[in-house]
Amino acid sequence: MRVLIVEDDTTLLRVVSDNFASRSFEVDTAVDGEEAIEKATRFSADLIILDVMIPKVNGYEVCRYLRQEGIRTPIIFLTAKGEESDILLGLGLGADDYLAKPFSIRELLARAEAVLRRAENRSPEKQEKSKFNFGDFQLDFSARKLRGAEGKAIKLSPREYQLLAFLVRHGGEALSREQIMDSVWGFGARVTTRSIDRFITTLRKKIESHPGEFIETIREYGYRFRSRV
8 A cells, every 4th residue: 555644854754754664564754735636636645644833834734636637545644733723623624533743653563453444334446345255164254254164154263353354455565563452452452462462362263274385474473364355
């Protein structure tokens, strides 16, 4: 996926860019509003991280312009302003989320994942791909069910379903335990990486004939699903 990060603080820009790049995003950057508009209209991004207080054209006006041009790319605002009126203004212009500075990079990444997931669910193309087959199994996203051979239902807890769906949607990607934790359990959840390992073990027992058949362990990092939706 491609993310456009618009931020005039070069230190923060580098930190945010490096973290998105580490999550396998293709990263493009801009340091002012004019450059942001030029890149957002010329290249197809999957997500825009947009600072409000940027030179030449502020983030609000950038967002307003893009929405008027019919560009529906999800936008997350970054700003030092945290007043309710500012938040409502940004959302009213068509932003998808709003994060006040200073912020945790893990929270930003978790919110980005949530925004992309919502956008993916709204996509007509994605809605057509509501079922995913692997091995003898079929994961039905619309029904939130897993079926095995001959359509037999495989019982999953709500968290097991969320974990499997997240792995499948990011098939082929190396996912860290922290990334899984933030995206499946939510930022700030009281869960440890050991808990994630236990959930993976339980899930494997339900879908694998041998460890690693579908869910590959990446030593000292996390996991990777062997195919994708």
